[in-house]
Amino acid sequence: MRDIEYLRLLSKEFPSSRKAAAEIINLRAICALPKGTEYFFSDIHGEYEAFSHLLRSSSGIIRAKIEETFGNMMSEAEQLELANLIYYPREVIGKIRRDESISTKELHEHQKITINRLISICRVVSSKYTRSKVRKKMPSDYAYAIDELLHLDMNDSNKKLYYNEIISGIIEIDFADEFIISLCELIQNLTIDSLHIIGDIFDRGARPDLVMEEIMNFHDVDIQWGNHDIDWMGAACGNTACIANVLRIGISYNSFDALEDGYGINLRPLSMFAAEIYRNDPCSCFKMHILDESKYDSVNPTLAAKMYKAISIIQLKLEGQLIKKHPEYGLEKRLLLDKIDYSEGTVKVGNKKYKLNDTNFPTVDPKDPYALSEGEEELVRTLRLSFIHSQVLTKHVKFLYSHGAMYRSINNNLLFHGCIPMDDKGNFTCMKTRDGSFSGKELMDYLNVKIHDAYFLDQRDDYEKKQDAVDLMWYLWCGPNSPLFGKDKISTFERLFLRNEKELCEEKHNPYYTFSAKEEYADKILREFKLDPEWAHIINGHVPVKTKKGESPVKAGGKLYIIDGGISKAYHEQTGIAGYTLIFNSHHLALAKHKAFIKGQENTPEIQITEKTKKRILVRDTDVGKSLLNQIEDLKDLLKAYESGAIREKGKT
Structure with a gap:
């Protein structure tokens, strides 16, 4: 009975045997065409001009x-x-x-x-x-x-x-x-034909807002969230630690155009606060990273340094509050403001004391270092309102939700930005949450739900659940067991105040990055996501491939592609190139190795075929094709229903 009811619904779209037959012929013909060409980009990081050129070309x-x-x-x-x-x-x-x-x-x-x-x-x-x-x-x-x-x-x-x-x-x-x-x-x-963005649209580059507009105008696109994307999404959810971090990175990379012109974030309260509190402080440890001297914004560098320091201190306080609120995060070792000896100008990390690069903390109360000052509290409230009421950011974040996810499985390719967290033995690591512990695919599915709750759950229905999800957005940005971060720690404090201590600034990658490069572990990950290792691939971003040091983006016997080669100018010196595009057409997989983009000059990437298909892939071999073949079978059933009289054709008596 359920089947006949479904066929009756289908008959409204195809009210006669002639129309149903015509659609079967059409769908069969489409299935015999070559599959469309898929493009995979990762770690765009606000580089609008370079990304736009890669799309256009x-x-x-x-x-x-x-x-x-x-x-x-x-x-x-x-x-x-x-x-x-x-x-x-x-x-x-x-x-x-x-x-x-x-x-x-x-x-x-x-x-x-x-x-x-x-x-x-x-x-x-x-x-x-x-x-x-x-x-x-x-x-x-x-x-x-x-x-x-x-x-x-x-x-x-x-x-x-x-x-x-x-x-x-x-x-x-x-x-x-x-x-x-x-x-x-x-x-x-x-x-x-279709575009896959493997995370990190935001930060470092000048105009992530324009990158988002370019992506939103594309006809067929999906996004696998990166940790920088989730940071901005967390900011749009009202997470104040995420807001502070977004501003700290934006100011440090001179991205005032994106913040103010692109998203309409009012930075005047921050500039006034910073100018007043740090008026006699040169803030010499808080200089901006200038990636393109020809595009230097009109912001006074001295004022920008004060703003950079002011928001950094606020960020460290807000992060400390979250760490204390959520013992399940296991981040107590990242509480460092209370380890500072403010009279000596030192900080204790582990069992050792270190001299701070900067010792001026006018807004920090040594007795309660994670408490915001009255002025900081008012500033944070103002900035939060600016973020959650930004119309452009709201539009972009809603698109990230509607077209994005933690991962996607499509045409035998598993796409995710960072990693599937593993331990030192190559087992999937459990992430502890208030809802229990999760690992592998179950963790990714759980986080998908939590990320949606952070934005769409009405706090009037469940305030605690809503707030837990909003808080989790910050952990996903920088937590050791976050699949989007994949490192043992984020060394924000060390890079700001202990930058000469190289060992302390080091961020160690999750064991995933060692194990996944081996074919047996790549197979394990693919099987976890119900994909056949004989045909499937893992496609990641997040970790820049240092081509100039001989690193290859293709690992695990061709089953793993890491396509972050550094579109962002911030990585060009490390990688020696300007990123990769992975191209998957009906004949092969190919990598396009980008040159540093200079408009008006020859920028054609070097294209290398990395894997040829055993036979030409047709539409019928794709996920879309499987759906079309199912539609054909349904239409055949409809034809039988017309022939048997179980359903009457329109226009026939």
């Missing part, structure tokens, strides 16, 4: 398609010119329009050649899709013309005049520029 694939299509027919310079047009059509066209030396006749001839070349590239990149799918991606105003140009047979002499008249008409009515822009954007859109 499909990490070098568009450049490769141009060479494949035209070969020796176009010079290297012409190919680069065409590639730059596809990446930045409005800018390139604007430059041509401003060139007064080009006559109208020359301009029209250039437009005609350009349209023909773009149509050729468009044919290549659209060949694996149905006409209907390609048409849906076309701009509605030009869809008819583009569709006709893409599918004309130029060997048919009767159609050549028709083809030429379409192009001539576009040029004569002065719509060539917009038509060319539409073709360029269509090529960009068709080259990447």
Whole structure:
């Protein structure tokens, strides 16, 4: 009875045997197409210009398609010119329009050649899709013309005049520029079928807000949260320790544009507080990291240093309060403000005393070092309101929730940002919570629920549960058993006040990073998530791959890909490159190794095929394909119901 009721519902969409049969034919044809190309990015860290270029260029694939299509027919310079047009059509066209030396006749001839070349590239990149799918991606105003140009047979002499008249008409009515822009954007859109972001969109780089806008405008995207993302999500939930940390990192990396212009965070109360409290303090240990001298913000560096120190002290106090509130976190060793001898200017870490780099703590009460001063309390309240009422941040965080998760399993690939915490013996580590202890896949599923509770649970329904989830967002940012962090500690205090003590500043990685590089443990992780180790891969970010030291992003016999190669400028010196894109098409897996992005220069990544598929992967072999095959079986059952009379076709008596 349940099945017949389901088929009755299905009959509303396909009210006749003819319509059901037509859909079966359509779905069978789609299943026989090659799978779409998936792109995997990780650790973007606010590098908007570099990330935007990688999306526009499909990490070098568009450049490769141009060479494949035209070969020796176009010079290297012409190919680069065409590639730059596809990446930045409005800018390139604007430059041509401003060139007064080009006559109208020359301009029209250039437009005609350009349209023909773009149509050729468009044919290549659209060949694996149905006409209907390609048409849906076309701009509605030009869809008819583009569709006709893409599918004309130029060997048919009767159609050549028709083809030429379409192009001539576009040029004569002065719509060539917009038509060319539409073709360029269509090529960009068709080259990447789906986009996977393996965490850490935020922090360090100048404009994470613009990165989010770019991601939100993409047609098919999912996100696996990173620890920097969860920190911002925690801030949006009202976690004041997360808010302080977000501000500390933003100020330290000179990201005032993102904070103030991008998210509308009012930093004036913090600047006024810092200027007053630290007016005679040079705050010399709190200098900003300047990654790009040409983009130095107008904030006074001396004031920025005071703001950096003020929010750092507040952060350490708020974190101490959370550690004391949650003994299950097991972070008592990170309580260091109460280990300071304020008269000596030393701090006791373990059994040893160390001299502090900075000894001026005007807002710290040695008798109660984790208590906020009256001024700090008022400042924190103001900053919290600024975060939770930011319309742009609210929009971005809701997208992170709707399109994000702790992990995703798709097309035999397991995606997560950091690690599956392990102990020294290679067993999955249990994370203690107020709801019990969890490990492996069970831990990831539990955290998914808690992270949603932090934002969406109404505190009027369960205040304690809500607050526990909000507090946990901070632990996920920096806790030793957090799958997003994956280190034994976060050395914020040491890096600020004991920076010369290198051993104390060291953050040791979770044993996962040693074990997962071995095939047997990669297999163990894949089986934990119900994937077949013979075919599946793990795809991570989080830990920069130091290519210049000979490290490889491919480990565990090709079953583990770590694709954080350092898109962020902060990591270029460590890695020697500017990050990786993992590309998975119907033929192979390939890594695109990025160059440091400099706009206007040759930035095409080096692409290396890392694994060829045994046979070409079709849509029917993918997760989407499995769903389509199930739909086909349902439609076949509907046909049988029509034939037997169990369900009456619309229009038949």
